Amino acid sequence: MSQLxxxxxxxxxxxxxxxxxxxxxxxxxxxxxxxxAAAASSSSSAAAAGGDDHPFVVAYDxxxxxxxSKVVEASKAIGAELPQLVEHLNKAxxxxxxxLVVASKSKKPSDADFQKxxxxxxxxxxxxxxxxxxxxxxxxxNHLSAVADGIGALNWVAVTPTPAPFIGDMIGGAEFYxxxxxxxxKGKDETQVSWAQGWxxxxxxxxxxxxxxxxxxxxxxxxGGDALAAWNAAGSAAPAAGAAPAAPGAPAxxxxxxxxxxxxxSSSSNKADPAAAASAVFAALNSGNVTSGLRxxxxxxxxxKNPALKAQGPVVEKAxxxxxxxxxAKAAPKKGPAKTALEGNKWLVENHDGGEHTIDITDFKxxxxxxxxxxxxxxxxxxxxxxxxDGCKGVVVSFTDAIATCEVVNTSGFKVQxxxxxxxxxxxxxxxxxxxxxxxxxxxxxxxxxxxxxxVLPAKSESEDPVEMNIPEQFLTxxxxxxxxxxxxxxxxx
Numbered sequence: 323m324s325q326l327x328x329x330x331x332x333x334x335x336x337x338x339x340x341x342x343x344x345x346x347x348x349x350x351x352x353x354x355x356x357x358x359a360a361a362a363s364s365s366s367s368a369a370a371a372g373g374d375d376h377p378f379v380v381a382y383d384x385x386x387x388x389x390x391s392k393v394v395e396a397s398k399a400i401g402a403e404l405p406q407l408v409e410h411l412n413k414a415x416x417x418x419x420x421x422l423v424v425a426s427k428s429k430k431p432s433d434a435d436f437q438k439x440x441x442x443x444x445x446x447x448x449x450x451x452x453x454x455x456x457x458x459x460x461x462x463x464n465h466l467s468a469v470a471d472g473i474g475a476l477n478w479v480a481v482t483p484t485p486a487p488f489i490g491d492m493i494g495g496a497e498f499y500x501x502x503x504x505x506x507x508k509g510k511d512e513t514q515v516s517w518a519q520g521w522x523x524x525x526x527x528x529x530x531x532x533x534x535x536x537x538x539x540x541x542x543x544x545x546g547g548d549a550l551a552a553w554n555a556a557g558s559a560a561p562a563a564g565a566a567p568a569a570p571g572a573p574a575x576x577x578x579x580x581x582x583x584x585x586x587x588s589s590s591s592n593k594a595d596p597a598a599a600a601s602a603v604f605a606a607l608n609s610g611n612v613t614s615g616l617r618x619x620x621x622x623x624x625x626x627k628n629p630a631l632k633a634q635g636p637v638v639e640k641a642x643x644x645x646x647x648x649x650x651a652k653a654a655p656k657k658g659p660a661k662t663a664l665e666g667n668k669w670l671v672e673n674h675d676g677g678e679h680t681i682d683i684t685d686f687k688x689x690x691x692x693x694x695x696x697x698x699x700x701x702x703x704x705x706x707x708x709x710x711x712d713g714c715k716g717v718v719v720s721f722t723d724a725i726a727t728c729e730v731v732n733t734s735g736f737k738v739q740x741x742x743x744x745x746x747x748x749x750x751x752x753x754x755x756x757x758x759x760x761x762x763x764x765x766x767x768x769x770x771x772x773x774x775x776x777x778v779l780p781a782k783s784e785s786e787d788p789v790e791m792n793i794p795e796q797f798l799t800x801x802x803x804x805x806x807x808x809x810x811x812x813x814x815x816x
Contacts, residue, residue, distance in 0.1 A: 378535040381535060382418075385527055386415060386419070389524035390412075392516050392519070394408050397465075399513045400517065402462045403453060404462055411469060414450070415476075421553075425549070429544060429549065438550060453470075454466040454467055458712060464500075464506075468498075469521065471492065472496030474492045475496075478528075478540075479540045483538040492525065493529065495771075500519075500522045660674050670693070678701065680703065682703050688707060689707045690702065690709040692709065692714060700718070702720065707724070710731065711731070714734075716736070717737075718739075721740050723741055731749050735754070738756050739756075741759045744765065753774040774795075775792065776790055777793065794810030
């Protein structure tokens with residue numbers, strides 16, 4: 323039996339136990355209104371007890387079993403970096419569940435203790451981000467990005483008084499990438515579709531779960547015990563659905579001892595009382611013998627009375643020792659070697675600083691990935707499938723035709739010129755310009771979390787200048803008939 327099946331069986335067993343308790347109580351008090359009262363009594367007793375059987379813990383287990391299991395199974399089939407991603411994801415979800423169990427039977431902890439409770443979950447989320455950053459050329463980069471952008475939704479546990487909308491903010495970033503996966507594989511690879519739908523649906527259902535069970539913040543037990551003690555007593559978090567069993571190893575080292583308090587005994591004994599010191603100074607001044615300790619300047623020490631001193635010239639003060647040089651600032655991370663190479667069907671154009679670089683396409687199925695190029699001009703000859711520009715500064719890219727998309731991510735000061743491409747997506751970018759030909763007027767331009775993006779259109783006639791327009795950054799949203807209607811804000815002069 324696989325690990326996933328074991329976890330699912332455990333969850334089903336818990337749900338069955340709850341159902342059996344409800345049935346027993348219902349039989350004991352009869353049917354009708356008595357049954358409803360019995361159900362409420364059983365539910366309230368479970369809530370009072372807390373732990374694994376608490377209603378909001380059981381609901382969370384069902385949520386994970388319904389949706390994350392799809393992500394886990396699909397990740398095994400897709401391969402690449404996804405199995406490693408699943409390990410970190412299950413660690414984060416397990417730590418999240420452990421926090422829910424502790425909250426169900428503990429009172430709200432101090433901020434310092436709370437940081438200890440969420441430390442493991444934050445570390446697992448950080449590992450997901452690191453995996454994404456070092457796998458930018460992976461075929462599953464969209465999958466890694468979807469989880470990296472969405473895993474922050476688990477931080478709702480620290481949000482008050484409206485945690486559900488916070489999750490909504492995370493969903494937008496994650497679905498930017500799951501929509502790409504659906505666009506690429508819908509009707510072609512159902513495993514990929516199942517992965518994208520599983521992760522996206524989990525986040526949306528998590529938002530509903532929080533809204534129903536933790537409306538104003540994580541629900542702590544008002545008269546419960548100490549949260550940190552309950553956390554330590556619970557031991558390591560149980561793996562979430564589909565998690566691989568942890569390999570045995572040595573126990574973690576104990577935490578370092580607290581730093582010793584500074585010893586104030588010697589300093590206090592050697593320091594004079596400030597009031598007494600001030601009294602001594604004034605007493606000396608009032609004694610009339612203030613200058614008794616000063617050395618008398620004789621005539622042979624005076625330049626104007628001693629010709630020998632006058633002949634020596636002015637006294638030159640010794641040059642002060644040069645001040646120590648400040649520690650050098652931490653060097654910026656070094657780029658990898660510059661590279662322009664075709665690997666399989668993907669052109670990799672990486673780490674170029676300036677210069678002009680030409681790519682000659684030999685197969686329309688080829689894709690191009692431009693990464694960390696600064697102030698470089700990249701010209702692409704021939705028709706190709708898609709291009710991604712990631713983490714660049716001041717890059718200029720020129721091409722004729724692309725079959726699928728042009729994607730610009732985490733880039734500033736860019737310029738892209740093309741003749742024909744169905745869609746351009748711009749995410750987390752700043753200060754960019756798109757130069758469109760007249761054949762590209764039907765191009766879809768999708769922007770998110772970006773600013774100062776301009777579109778330059780060719781002149782209407784030879785006697786006119788090109789037309790430059792900015793993509794809106796400010797929007798107005800109104801509620802009409804229980805629906806949100808959003809439109810860009812238009813500013814008109816008087």
